[in-house]
Amino acid sequence: MSQPRTLFDKIWDSHVVDQQDDGTCLLYIDRHLVHEVTSPQAFEGLRMAGRKVRRPEATLAVPDHNVPTADRARGIEDEESRIQVNTLEQNCEEFGVPIFRMNDVRQGIVHIIGPEQGLTQPGMTIVCGDSHTSTHGAFGALAFGIGTSEVEHVLATQTLYQTHAKNMRITVDGPLPTGVTAKDLILAIIGKIGTAGGTGHVIEYAGQAIRDLSMEGRMTICNMSIEGGARAGLIAPDDTTIEYIKGRPYAPKGAAWEQAEAFWRSLPSDEGARYDKEVVLSADEIEPLVTWGTSPEDVLPISGAIPHPEDAPNENKATAIKRSLEYMGLTPGTRLQDVAVDKVFIGSCTNGRIEDLREVARVAEGRRVADSVYAMIVPGSGLVKEQAEAEGLDRIFREAGFDWREPGCSMCLAMNADKLNPGERCASTSNRNFEGRQGPGGRTHLMSPAMAAAAAISGHLSDVRELAC
Amino acid sequence: MEKFDKLTAVAAPLPMVNVDTDMIIPARFLKTIKRTGLSEGLFYALRHDKDGNPKDFVLDRPAYRSAQILIVGDNFGCGSSREHAPWALLDAGIRCVIGPSFADIFHNNCFKNGILPIVLPQEEIDKLMEDAERGANATLTVDLENQTIEGPDGGRITFDIDPWKKHCLLNGLDDVGQTLNKAAEIDSFENTQKARQPWLYA
Ligand code: SF4
Secondary structure, three states: OOOOOOHHHHHHHOOEEEEOOOOOEEEEOOEEEEOOOOOHHHHHHHHHHOOOOOOHHHEEEOOOOOOOOOOHHHOOOOHHHHHHHHHHHHHHHHHOOOEOOOOOOOOEOHHHHHHHHOOOOOOOEEEEOOHHHHHHHHHOOEEEEOOHHHHHHHHHHOEEEEOOOEEEEEEEEOOOOOOOOHHHHHHHHHHHHOOOOOOOEEEEEEOHHHHOOOHHHHHHHHHHHHHHOOOEEEOOOOHHHHHHHOOOOOOOOHHHHHHHHHHHHOOOOOOOOOOOEEEEEEHHHOOOEEEOOOOOOOEEEOOOEOOOHHHOOOHHHHHHHHHHHHHHOOOOOOEHHHOEOOEEEEOHHHHOOHHHHHHHHHHHOOOOOOOOOEEEEOOOEHHHHHHHHHOOHHHHHHHHOOEEOOOOOHHHOOOOOOOOOOOOEEEEOOOOOOOOOOOOOOEEEEOOHHHHHHHHHHOEOOOHHHHOO | OOOOOEEEEEEEEEOOOOOEHHHHOOHHHHOOOOOOOHHHHOOHHHHEOOOOOEOOOHHHOHHHOOOOEEEEOOOEOEOOOOOHHHHHHHHOOOOEEEEOOEOHHHHHHHHOOOOEEEEOOHHHHHHHHHHHHOHHHOEEEEEOOOOEEEOOOOOEEEOOOOHHHHHHHHHOOOHHHHHHOOHHHHHHHHHHHHHHOHHHHO
């Protein structure tokens, strides 16, 4: 009998087109997602070499990073952003690549719309010139971010050179406690393994806490695999996965569905498969978490206090803490719950899906955003927006004083007009708290949608469980 | 892509850990459709104060203005996949980055742009960092063919590198052109996959 294999190994083995003596493989890519920021130079490369896109129908483009989230009737005011979005449209036209344009209701953040359309399916290889491509791993697809030269390579050849990553498994035993969400879970994992803990590995998430999650929650987990340094994150497909895909526009139909489903069910890791690295967490130890510093590994339970650099395990870390605290404008020993926020951002490919918005609505209903806070909600796609409005969530948000906006990346990376001013502090559901990420000098605290909503209402970081829903 | 064989140049020290690609080049400099001219945004927040006035950043000091090598801390290049990070480095003349570890995507992106990223144990990095801090004395010779770095005092360090990546870098190879020569293999892969998983081609 053949060796037991992991989910990752199975996907890898079934996509090798060619292998070189040193083990580098030419890997076939099933789906290629494209956005406006990391693709113009790739299309330009094709044009200069007189090459075409090998499988336009396996490719989908969408503008998301630069699009305005205010009224779109006026188009894009910023000239450079407008040029980038127009360039994407022109490139797609010239090379025959399908695109969801800015005013198409299906437009949204690239990692939200792939799953939403049923384009993301188990067992596939999926790439995009964007590190959070790891999101799609929630379906048991091998999905990873690539650079622009690689985007060009995939456009031209539908393949990529890759070396086999190592297998890592993170098991989260037991059910998540009430009030603790997928975002808290992934922050806890990153806090434990560190931002380089997954480097060179593909992480498979397993255990009851993972199995219990909805697809939305699983996407939140896999999304932030890159913050743990991993090449990709994976969760084995099961009934939850298959139910989610069924009936979506690009899902297989009829007899093809039966065939696809049977194949998907053969993908989970075999009993006895070997992992190069194993990490185990117990779900009942996890509390709602927030980040205090400028790296996603700087996490603490909301009941905690700002750390002292002297307590760091080594000098490098002490220097990093000092630098972070200075940037964040925080004093060691301050209770996290005493830290006031100026802005709240709810959205991004980590937490811009319908379930995230429902979580926010549960906290916001019948309450008011604090006078000192500006809070914005940016749905992950036009369809998420439509769904939220059909459920009346927008009314709850508006009545509570949230600004309800158009879909896009928005203040996750501050490429459009949505940004923090220097020194402003933000409770954010996005994935990166790097210096300047949400605007030069801006200060980011990462947390779950429910916790961000609680911060909006109380005006400071706070424990959503104490707001008693 | 410009090939990389041997480089003799000043090495500049950047001892911070977890330098992310937002720090290498902030998002507002990514609104370009070109690969060139990005050095303007390189390490912008480290180089400028709130009002945009220059701070005393290492690459702006006279001893390091001509640096083509960077000695860096752990997990350099983490975060976003933006290839604008190596483009900005290249635009500022940097051809080699030496550190204890790199984030995967950044590491790959360097090779696609003729930049050699070298991974060495922390002790070696500490020594190179110290040498680099001595300023203009810290001229290193990086020889890719022989996989060696020669230090200012004549000391010699060897490094490991993936043979395929070395080959591409030494010859300045464009992988797209090479892969297109494998069209027959790709066709045959697609035919087999289509027979087994027809829904992927519907
Ligand atoms: S929402 Fe943020 S992290 Fe996600 S793709 Fe957009 S910019 Fe990247």
